[in-house]
Amino acid sequence: MSPPPPDEPLPADATATPPDETALDAPDAALAAAAVEDDAAVHDLDGLLAATGATRALLEAVERTGLLAPQQHPEDGSPRYSASDVAAVRAGMTLLDAGLPLGELLDLARRTDAAIQQIADHAVEAFLRFVRDPVRGTATSDEEAADRLITAYDRMLPATEQLVAHHLRRRLLTRAAERIAAELGGEHP
Amino acid sequence: MSLHVSSVAIEDDRPLLDLLPHVPDALAWVRDGEGLVAWGVAARIEAGRGPDRFRRAGQALGWLADDSAVEDEVGLPGSGLIGIGSFTFDADADGSVLVVPRVVIGRRGGTTWRTDLTPPSATPAPPVASSPPVTTPTRPRYAGSSLPDVHWLEAVARAIARIDAGEADKVVLARDHAVWSHEPFDAIDLARRLTGRFPSCHTFVVEGLVGATPELLLSRSGRSVTSRVLAGTTARSADEVEDAALGAALLASEKDLVEHRFAADSVREVLAPQCADLAGEVGPRLLRLDNVQHLATTFRGHLDDPDTSALELVGALHPTAAVGGTPRQAALEMIRELEGMSRGRYAAPVGWTDAAGDGEWGIALRCAELAGARARLFAGVGVVAASLPEAELEETRLKLLAMQAAFGADPVR
Numbered sequence: 318m319s320p321p322p323p324d325e326p327l328p329a330d331a332t333a334t335p336p337d338e339t340a341l342d343a344p345d346a347a348l349a350a351a352a353v354e355d356d357a358a359v360h361d362l363d364g365l366l367a368a369t370g371a372t373r374a375l376l377e378a379v380e381r382t383g384l385l386a387p388q389q390h391p392e393d394g395s396p397r398y399s400a401s402d403v404a405a406v407r408a409g410m411t412l413l414d415a416g417l418p419l420g421e422l423l424d425l426a427r428r429t430d431a432a433i434q435q436i437a438d439h440a441v442e443a444f445l446r447f448v449r450d451p452v453r454g455t456a457t458s459d460e461e462a463a464d465r466l467i468t469a470y471d472r473m474l475p476a477t478e479q480l481v482a483h484h485l486r487r488r489l490l491t492r493a494a495e496r497i498a499a500e501l502g503g504e505h506p
Numbered sequence: 507m508s509l510h511v512s513s514v515a516i517e518d519d520r521p522l523l524d525l526l527p528h529v530p531d532a533l534a535w536v537r538d539g540e541g542l543v544a545w546g547v548a549a550r551i552e553a554g555r556g557p558d559r560f561r562r563a564g565q566a567l568g569w570l571a572d573d574s575a576v577e578d579e580v581g582l583p584g585s586g587l588i589g590i591g592s593f594t595f596d597a598d599a600d601g602s603v604l605v606v607p608r609v610v611i612g613r614r615g616g617t618t619w620r621t622d623l624t625p626p627s628a629t630p631a632p633p634v635a636s637s638p639p640v641t642t643p644t645r646p647r648y649a650g651s652s653l654p655d656v657h658w659l660e661a662v663a664r665a666i667a668r669i670d671a672g673e674a675d676k677v678v679l680a681r682d683h684a685v686w687s688h689e690p691f692d693a694i695d696l697a698r699r700l701t702g703r704f705p706s707c708h709t710f711v712v713e714g715l716v717g718a719t720p721e722l723l724l725s726r727s728g729r730s731v732t733s734r735v736l737a738g739t740t741a742r743s744a745d746e747v748e749d750a751a752l753g754a755a756l757l758a759s760e761k762d763l764v765e766h767r768f769a770a771d772s773v774r775e776v777l778a779p780q781c782a783d784l785a786g787e788v789g790p791r792l793l794r795l796d797n798v799q800h801l802a803t804t805f806r807g808h809l810d811d812p813d814t815s816a817l818e819l820v821g822a823l824h825p826t827a828a829v830g831g832t833p834r835q836a837a838l839e840m841i842r843e844l845e846g847m848s849r850g851r852y853a854a855p856v857g858w859t860d861a862a863g864d865g866e867w868g869i870a871l872r873c874a875e876l877a878g879a880r881a882r883l884f885a886g887v888g889v890v891a892a893s894l895p896e897a898e899l900e901e902t903r904l905k906l907l908a909m910q911a912a913f914g915a916d917p918v919r
Contacts, residue, residue: 374657374660374664377663378899381896382896418654418656418897418903419655423896424903428788
């Protein structure tokens, strides 16, 4: 099979590494299969450069810091970038265009990554203990368990994303307002 | 007769920077409580352009001295007729200057003196400050860079590619931060904060250029010359064990040792033909400063020709591999093509000289160029084949933050 043309999306599961079936029973295996990045990685590096206007030096630096993690092409192992990678790079470029220095953006990204990692661990732990385990304990068959787990996962992921985004936005606005008020009150007019 | 110059010992043990009156033409070169502060302008020697600008400035100071009446009862390095100056990094840039002040207060080995340098029919110079200075931290606010840092990152990547292609071994790339404030920046106030923070560095003030440098490019006293090269840097830690481990790692770091060797060799190549007995330490040693530790090599020797002046040697040394690169010409070309800014007097010699050719010169690193309520801060890094652009960007970011913090840090005495 030759690599697909860059603008034709791969089928959603084509880029996913199949989970190791032997280590998991059926419902957990179904859950593991669902919980992979399902965003088709259609761009190679040149495609990403063209789609975002970023330079090679910039993207290579960002990738080395671990903030951009390409998937691997299933055939030749070359790095492949998804539509959400394109969107993320474009968002970064918007911040740079608005005047945020790259050094500060990378610093913020590193801090975000460190904070988010801890929260992600807690969120996964909460899902496994308080959603998966009860389902596994109450389902009457593996099929029913798999079905309920995938339904729960599909609903909870976007809901979690929405909650985090909402909270971050509210925090940003509140902190900005407090900070500006303090400068108006305390410092030079 | 041009100037009447008189140096006399005085009794005053106040910090030198506290003696400066609040004037715009204050000058300073101080370290560990000693050195020189000065104000007023008895003569201003514009050195012009070209690699010869150092020698020309020294020559002009010599002519002025030949035409002046000098009474020096003190006889210490820095007494008598002196010029305090700073030079441009780029030989083709204007702005290299040697200022002969109206009043100098000097201190060395516990002796304090005052030199008055008076042109004929001059009005009296402002007196020594009588009250302790008022310190008002002026918060610098970011106003942009000559080259946006995302483009600077690309310049570093291009430099690495050109080093890989064999064009040079090392090139120093710098970037700047323009800052502004509501109040004019005060050079002496900033100098006092810097001496508090970095007491073992030379703190300098020359026509708006203010900074603190740990490096000693060249000092000459009679025939004896000294140069201390610093290249290769790591952080310090409050924890003693961790601090020692950081230092040990620096002494073992191949990348830093290579970078240091380039810098030390560039000084040795210039001084060895001038001093038959030039001696450098074997291998760099660790120099622990207030906030960082450096690899350091000190060279000492005696000039074969006693007429070779400090400024001539400075002109031959500049730019060293610590601020330019290796080989020098290839590195300078890459800086011109890639850096996207004018360095002005950043990364260039700053110090003082007397008419006999003695003097002390450092390199203006960790500095700011002040102009009213605006200023430019600088930071640079040595780029070698093993460099990573994002790591170099982060190093300059931290250096620029440290310099900004110095504006607001409490002066310590």
